[in-house]
Amino acid sequence: MTSIHLHRPKRSYAARVPGITCPHCDTRAIARDSVQADPLTRVIRFVCDNPECGHVFIAQLAIYRTLRPSAKPNPAIVLPLGQWRGKPANDDETPPANDDTPPAGEATTAPS
Template identity: 60%
Template structure:
């Protein structure tokens, strides 16, 4: 799957011109509209916000919450171990 984003003004395609590391889970990305008649340039944030599948190589510095449905599944699995 390839991530794409449209220009918020003309709905045309944009390209990522640059990005900047803000934190271990956040990047700031500068996008430029490919339509020369529009020319809109804007900044967007890309942030990891929750875990869908826990890492097999966890980084102790990362504190992403489990998605509610994942947390429920894990709790059910743990309950099976107790029963």
């Protein structure tokens, strides 16, 4: 009697799970399962891959900004439109408040 084994076809792509490390031992953590908390948030249970550590923790994956609007938008979902990487908060040309150097072109003359 022969047995028939049904095999799943192998994936032609790598699983796309966000990489995260254990906050305690800095070893790779493996996503074990997840649940959809709401349309914009997924809660993921991770297990540290280091058996000496054994940490199990929860992380959230959240959608918080749109880079390119959807061709089929859901009217119930409102996300701000933004860039891939936001401009740093300190990336401006404003001189520091304690800078006593006059701006270029505003040379002061000493009173005579």
